[in-house]
Amino acid sequence: MRRIIRGRCWLGMYVILCLLPVAPASAVSFRGLSLNDLMAAYGFIGPPSEYGRNIVFRSRTATVVFEAGSRRVTFNGLTLYLNRSVEKTTGAWLIAPVDAADTLGALCFPGRALKSVGSGTVVLDAGHGGNDPGTQGVAQHQEKAFTLDIAKRVRAKLRACQVTVWLTRDRDTFVSLEERCWRGSKLGGDVFVSIHFNATRNPSISGIETFIIPAAGCPITAEDERPRSSARVTSCPGNRFDGANAVLAHYLQKGLLAHSRSEDRGIRRARFYVIRNARCPAALIECGFLSNSREAARIADPDYRDQLAEGMARGILTYLSRVRELRLPPVRDS
Ligand SMILES: [Zn+2]
The missing domain is CATH 3.30.457.10 (Copper amine oxidase-like, N-terminal domain)
Known part of the structure; x- marks a missing residue:
């Protein structure tokens, strides 16, 4: 931006x-x-x-x-x-x-x-794992393998830029949603990015979506203006960071689209567990549709996954640099 x-x-x-x-x-x-x-x-x-x-x-x-x-x-x-x-x-x-x-x-x-958020530690959350394979694509690819692959690639790129990075899982094991949030908090995460791939019954749909939570009392993207569940109306821990979430999502989506040349399906709103309970600015990325044969074939290509990882890393680095830039003390005349 x-x-x-x-x-x-x-x-x-x-x-x-x-x-x-x-x-x-x-x-x-x-x-x-x-x-x-x-x-x-x-x-x-x-x-x-x-x-x-x-x-x-x-x-x-x-x-x-x-x-x-x-x-x-x-x-x-x-x-x-x-x-x-x-x-x-x-x-x-x-x-x-x-x-x-x-x-x-x-x-x-x-x-x-961004005035009260940190810029020290990034936590990457590879969706699914172990006995939870996630969605299964048209070519029988399992989401859990691709999410971990992307997380490791992003970790390597961020570490090369001297950023402290932790993963909520670094192997093919099941980690509960509660445990993912707990690990994110215990590891001192200043940014939490959950990585997923998408699937839908319509095989023609493709593209990248970045999710953040709606403001308290506001509906998710898939709903009309009136939330159907009163539970969705209340404020979540993640609502402390509504503004920072929007800034983070903007840089992530911009970086991902620039490097993948994929379709822009937008920054959307949903109360996924790991982002509504995050103790820091958080976003969940759906990196593409495994139900679309053309996009699934691209995702199966390691070079394309590296482009996705590069875009995600660029988005995170831009966000961190903005936070640090805004924290700089004003220049004084000597
Ligand atoms: Zn998923």
């Missing part, structure tokens, strides 16, 4: 959010902020352009496309899903405050989102 406004301006963003008028809840499913006012305050100057159900905001360095009645947004060409739909009512576009702060706000002003 390119920087829109320098990271240290996060305090200004917080003031902006407090000053923006809030639309009444009766009009939409949430108390919305004016999208035009918000984007202007975030540095997207000039009138937005509207076509069909879309509205496009441009700044000197970024382009963001919203769709009326949809959670889907394109941010500098990358797809991500908001916590709530953007709504258009009698000519006014509205966005949920939680997305203004912890999604768009985090991407435009990462300084606020």
Whole structure:
């Protein structure tokens, strides 16, 4: 992601959010902020352009496309899903405050989102293992073998850059979800990345998805606006890092797509156990569909898996460097 406004301006963003008028809840499913006012305050100057159900905001360095009645947004060409739909009512576009702060706000002003997170240790979680093979592809490949292979490749690349890395498993053994979280915390993880591969009944679907948890009370991507289970409404430990999760996912997805040339299926929302219970910023990556014969053949190629690992490592390194950069003490005149 390119920087829109320098990271240290996060305090200004917080003031902006407090000053923006809030639309009444009766009009939409949430108390919305004016999208035009918000984007202007975030540095997207000039009138937005509207076509069909879309509205496009441009700044000197970024382009963001919203769709009326949809959670889907394109941010500098990358797809991500908001916590709530953007709504258009009698000519006014509205966005949920939680997305203004912890999604768009985090991407435009990462300084606020990253101000209390660490950059020392990365924990990689190879999905499945042992008697849990994960999904089985069209060529009978087992997900558990590919996840461990990618985790080891990413570990090697990060260690070559002097990053401390731990794996929640480094062999073909079963590790429970609870144990994975416990190990991530005990190992002092500042970043937790869970690695998986996907499968679906539709064999034509392919591409990469990066998951983060929704904000408290907000639905997962696969649901409509009203969560069906009250258990999903409550806050999870991982919600402490909503803004940092969005920044981490953005760099991961960007790195993966750049190195794999795979289809962008977006940064999505789900409450998977290992990311909702993480004690640090966390994301779960579905690195491709083993149910798609063409993508499964690519994944079976070690060279392609190395490209995936390179993209993942680049995403993590970019995230860590942003955290460290924002922590640097201000330069003083001597
Ligand atoms: Zn899996």
